[in-house]
Amino acid sequence: MHWSWMLNPSETSIQARSYGDHNPFVPFPAKRDDVNVISRDDDEKSLECTHPSPLREPFRSTPHIGDRRIRKILASKYWKVAPRSKNVTYSNYDKNLKFGYCRRSGYKRLRAGRNYPFKKRKFSYCSSESNSDVGTGSEGISDSPEKNTTKNASIPYSNMHGVTRESSSLADLNKSFNSRDSHVKLRIKSFRVPEFFIEIPESATVGSLKRTVMEAVTAILGDGLCVVVLLQGKKVRDDNKTLLQTGISCDNHMDGLGFRLEPNPGGSPLKLPRDTPLLLARYPANPGLVNQVSCDPSPELRMPNSGNFIESYNDCASSPTDMFDKSTTEYKALVPEMSIETLAVGPAHKKSKQSDVAQRRIRRPFSISEVEALVQAVEKLGTGRWRDVKLRAFDNAKHRTYVDLKDKWKTLLHTARISPQQRRGEPVPQELLNRVLNAHTHWSQQQPLPESCLVYHNSTMIASSQRDVDEKILG
DNA sequence: TTTAGGG
């Protein structure tokens, strides 16, 4: 038996808003006429766009590129969405690697294919302060206007970039600017995936179902859609007309403006007319870009107070394509570097570096049980094999990298060496701290003896230096 | 990618 699901737009839509806070790369277009326009403030309207899906990027196979930017992108939460969909090997790998289960030989064998969670900074997008805005992230494109200018999850864009073919959506606006060469700033609040069907055996796993859906969506986004611009319910067919001529300007009420995704006849993506002033940049090879539209002729009016921000802003501003809403001081946290960098075209690129700064990961204090696991692993493996420690005791803790473990050990050692009164945070049992000191002492004296690790016993270390430990603590 | 350390 096979089940077939009809995925309604509303069920599958992915809202930019759901992660506008953490990931603007929303991959779905829509097939809806409803458009939401949000007016952040009087002088701007924006369309929150979804992105073409970068899902097909070879995440796993991507070699470690020196390009930090790329690495960051890969590490973004976005990628996490459809990770191993195509890498069975990796899945198995995960499955097989259980806590303390792998053997050395196994490590090596798996090592090559493993996908270590290197840069994950982006992940914090989802949980940092920005979440407050995302709110329930329920569906819909909410009609509610953005109220929080500063924390708005939406990403303001000043120029229309080749809207990715897969994206479409709705939008509208009301605005109040009167300038001539203004940029129309639109925020596409969300995109919806056109209805589609899938068929899958009942025996399939939920995981495969997810992959199937993702693949279907990816396929649709890939090349099967085109964007249709609607104005007052009517399709705007002339691609050569300027927005102004069409009636899409900052001076007009854009309530009637909308975007809709429709099947792409020729399989060729929608392309924006090159002569359009707003089309300032094309997306690079990377498909994970958001189309941005904006209407903000006078950026300087909204210059943020943040020095850093201003700097980045200026940098970007030097190029028409780089304008972005600075009304959002948390811009950096909300906009993935990729989009920013992409926007920065030409000369103005050098300073845009700051825009490239990734979001700091959320702080996640180690629990006592984690400390216990770490200590136990280090006692066994030593202090120079963090990758192994990771695999052994934290393989299932994706948010703990071997670097994190190494750092934690460093802090544990420090904690163990200071007096209890100087310690902060959740108190770590003295017993564990003693083990830390003992293990440290033990391994700092041992030569890298792989096999010796297996013979190492806590009792030995504790007995050997308990007194020293006590003395140190007292001191 | 990992390790090792400084920030």
Add this chain to the structure above:
DNA sequence: CCCTAAA
């Protein structure tokens, strides 16, 4: 936690 030089 982040950033990076080295390996």
